[in-house]
Amino acid sequence: MGTVLVVAEAQPRHAGNMPALAPISYELLGAARRLGGDDVVAVLSGTEVRPLAGELAAHGAAQVYVADDPALADYVAETYLPVVEQAICHAQPSLVLLGQTANGRELAARLAFRLGCGLVTDCTRLAVNAGTLVMTKPVHGGSAIAEYVAEAPAALQMATLRPRAFEPAGRVGAKPAAIVGLEVPAAVVAQAAERTRVIETVRQVSSGPRLKDARIVVAGGRGVGSAADWHLVAELAAALGGAVGATRAVTDAGWAPPSLQVGLTGATVTPDLYVAVGISGAVQHIAGCAGARTIVAINRDPNANIFKHARFGVVADYRQVLPALARRIAELRGD
Amino acid sequence: MNVVVCIKQVPDPEIPPAQFKVDEVARAVVPPPSVAPVMNGYDAHALEAALRLKERHGGTVTALSLGPPSAREVLKRALAMGADRACHVDDPVLYDADSWLAAAALARAIYRIGGESGRSGQNGQYGYDLILCGRQASDTDAGQVGLGIAAFLSLPALSPVQQVEVIENGRLRVERLTEEGYQVIDVRLPALLAVSSEIGEPRYPPLRGIMAASRAQIPMWTAADLPPLGRKDDGDWPPLARKLRLQRLYQERREAACEHVQGESPADAGRALADRLRQVGVI
Numbered sequence: 001m002g003t004v005l006v007v008a009e010a011q012p013r014h015a016g017n018m019p020a021l022a023p024i025s026y027e028l029l030g031a032a033r034r035l036g037g038d039d040v041v042a043v044l045s046g047t048e049v050r051p052l053a054g055e056l057a058a059h060g061a062a063q064v065y066v067a068d069d070p071a072l073a074d075y076v077a078e079t080y081l082p083v084v085e086q087a088i089c090h091a092q093p094s095l096v097l098l099g100q101t102a103n104g105r106e107l108a109a110r111l112a113f114r115l116g117c118g119l120v121t122d123c124t125r126l127a128v129n130a131g132t133l134v135m136t137k138p139v140h141g142g143s144a145i146a147e148y149v150a151e152a153p154a155a156l157q158m159a160t161l162r163p164r165a166f167e168p169a170g171r172v173g174a175k176p177a178a179i180v181g182l183e184v185p186a187a188v189v190a191q192a193a194e195r196t197r198v199i200e201t202v203r204q205v206s207s208g209p210r211l212k213d214a215r216i217v218v219a220g221g222r223g224v225g226s227a228a229d230w231h232l233v234a235e236l237a238a239a240l241g242g243a244v245g246a247t248r249a250v251t252d253a254g255w256a257p258p259s260l261q262v263g264l265t266g267a268t269v270t271p272d273l274y275v276a277v278g279i280s281g282a283v284q285h286i287a288g289c290a291g292a293r294t295i296v297a298i299n300r301d302p303n304a305n306i307f308k309h310a311r312f313g314v315v316a317d318y319r320q321v322l323p324a325l326a327r328r329i330a331e332l333r334g335d
Numbered sequence: 336m337n338v339v340v341c342i343k344q345v346p347d348p349e350i351p352p353a354q355f356k357v358d359e360v361a362r363a364v365v366p367p368p369s370v371a372p373v374m375n376g377y378d379a380h381a382l383e384a385a386l387r388l389k390e391r392h393g394g395t396v397t398a399l400s401l402g403p404p405s406a407r408e409v410l411k412r413a414l415a416m417g418a419d420r421a422c423h424v425d426d427p428v429l430y431d432a433d434s435w436l437a438a439a440a441l442a443r444a445i446y447r448i449g450g451e452s453g454r455s456g457q458n459g460q461y462g463y464d465l466i467l468c469g470r471q472a473s474d475t476d477a478g479q480v481g482l483g484i485a486a487f488l489s490l491p492a493l494s495p496v497q498q499v500e501v502i503e504n505g506r507l508r509v510e511r512l513t514e515e516g517y518q519v520i521d522v523r524l525p526a527l528l529a530v531s532s533e534i535g536e537p538r539y540p541p542l543r544g545i546m547a548a549s550r551a552q553i554p555m556w557t558a559a560d561l562p563p564l565g566r567k568d569d570g571d572w573p574p575l576a577r578k579l580r581l582q583r584l585y586q587e588r589r590e591a592a593c594e595h596v597q598g599e600s601p602a603d604a605g606r607a608l609a610d611r612l613r614q615v616g617v618i
């Protein structure tokens with residue numbers, strides 16, 4: 001395996017929070033180091049992201065390319081693409097890794113088709129077998145697992161990694177960071193704005209811990225019944241000090257914003273405790289929560305698939321279970 | 336507004352897990368005989384978005400599918416829902432296409448559709464204004480083909496999209512989902528958008544639509560019918576080739592043994608569940 005280039009991501013910036021790397025960046029570095037050893041480089045784009053270059057170096061990037069520019073404040077593929085292309089041009093990697101995140105999935109596909117290389121999205125495992133890179137990903141929602149290899153030997157290969165599927169990189173001790181600044185030419189910014197211009201960025205997150213990082217998640221499904229009953233889910237989450245999640249059935253119905261969706265096309269969560277309320281346990285939902293340490297299911301159908309994944313279950317109407325459960329939890333946590 | 340919608344026929348994603356089977360030797364899914372393949376869910380959402388644009392702004396909707404003869408069923412459904420015409424690309428050399436091959440074939444088909452339309456889109460030379468895809472196919476779960484088509488046709492592209500509105504001629508206001516909400520983006524046409532389910536429920540085809548669609552003539556193109564019809568503006572046409580090989584397809588069985596917590600009443604079971612979770616140190 002030659003050089004592995006990691007396309008790192010910073011946490012979204014909003015009033016008050018400090019610049020930080022998104023958790024996926026550490027996972028990408030972890031995977032890259034297991035494949036590429038010391039031959040790992042990283043690229044990061046955004047505004048006020050230069051201070052994070054050292055953090056990438058400290059976690060194993062031998063070289064860090066940084067494009068720190070006000071024009072990169074909002075992610076749009078049109079401006080982020082040329083930055084990554086410059087890094088690829090300079091580092092000549094044999095493998096480029098991105099996160100299977102909202103932005104990573106879009107950027108990776110745009111890039112792969114521009115560069116004419118193969119891409120496997122949403123990988124849960126990467127391995128080198130007799131010199132060949134094997135990229136493993138769930139398909140059919142997670143009902144089957146596929147292993148892909150390049151059709152023909154290729155100079156460049158790309159993959160996106162499912163969040164939480166790879167062990168994050170640890171610190172490698174004080175390493176001098178070789179930082180290369182990248183510029184975004186004004187002409188690129190102008191052309192990008194003509195094609196796709198961000199007018200507004202809307203945040204729709206609930207109060208309490210962030211869904212993706214929460215140690216406890218209480219998720220509701222269609223079985224909750226209506227928007228008017230959704231507060232029962234939120235109240236249980238509050239009693240547990242956890243975040244609220246939802247199935248696609250719920251976000252499509254508008255009972256909760258799309259940012260709360262857990263699953264294949266939503267967030268991947270790996271909390272210690274995942275409470276599934278009125279959720280049938282479709283493979284595409286399980287894809288986002290299978291990594292939880294303990295799944296608890298409350299569903300009135302004893303044959304619901306969720307019970308195949310749960311460690312504890314209650315078969316009953318959630319409306320009668322949740323208030324009592326929340327009260328008892330409050331009592332227990334109060335002592 | 337002339338819209339092309341790319342629609343794939345896929346195994347029904349709601350096949351119950353117990354019935355989902357894989358033939359490891361053939362590296363293929365064995366659909367249960369009683370469950371018919373369906374229109375990919377997100378492609379139905381993309382078609383719905385196209386039909387709404389047509390209702391408000393006029394124009395045409397063309398449904399395009401690459402796949403075996405059975406794929407004509409999803410094209411008939413698209414016509415029944417309200418698409419004006421359909422194109423079917425079918426050639427055994429294109430079966431089991433990876434993302435690259437599918438995108439290369441579909442981009443060529445769209446180029447041909449644009450050239451043949453006899454009308455030009457709002458932007459003159461293209462013959463189409465907008466290409467819509469689903470955000471991902473429920474069999475590959477790849478989310479690549481739409482963005483690949485955009486790259487081959489040198490179009491701006493956004494994914495995943497939850498809302499599309501026309502703001503003025505030649506520009507759209509698009510909402511693109513992010514991890515914490517969404518971005519509102521002003522996009523110039525022609526463009527490609529990969530649509531997500533937040534756009535709204537796809538309509539059911541009306542009975543008279545189904546009747547008319549059953550009689551419709553749907554042209555079928557093979558790979559030989561998809562040559563580059565002219566010089567692509569920038570760069571060469573991508574080859575009709577694969578980048579990836581599926582080396583193995585298998586199933587994983589991972590089932591937890593669920594402990595059912597009971598009580599005299601559901602409320603009682605709720606309290607017992609809390610106690611049990613405390614007992615094992617989960618809370």
Ligand SMILES: Cc1cc2nc3c(=O)[nH]c(=O)nc-3n(C[C@H](O)[C@H](O)[C@H](O)COP(=O)(O)OP(=O)(O)OC[C@H]3O[C@@H](n4cnc5c(N)ncnc54)[C@H](O)[C@@H]3O)c2cc1C
Binds near residue numbers: 301316472
């Ligand atoms: C390509 C693709 C991607 C997808 N991505 C996602 C994704 O990212 N996330 C996701 O969640 N889904 C996703 N889906 C959809 C998924 O297949 C399921 O349709 C969805 O997860 C079902 O949501 P649900 O469990 O809330 O609803 P349902 O399947 O309708 O289940 C509702 C459950 O509630 C129970 N119930 C009803 N009333 C009560 C009550 N009073 N008390 C207790 N229980 C009750 C019922 O027994 C039932 O089990 C995707 C689908 C596809 C095809």
Ligand SMILES: Nc1ncnc2c1ncn2[C@@H]1O[C@H](COP(=O)(O)O)[C@@H](O)[C@H]1O
Binds near residue numbers: 378479
């Ligand atoms: N064979 C096909 N025929 C028509 N459209 C397709 C085909 N394959 C993929 N697409 C389109 O591309 C989208 C993404 O597919 P994928 O990259 O396989 O997840 C789908 O939702 C369709 O809109």
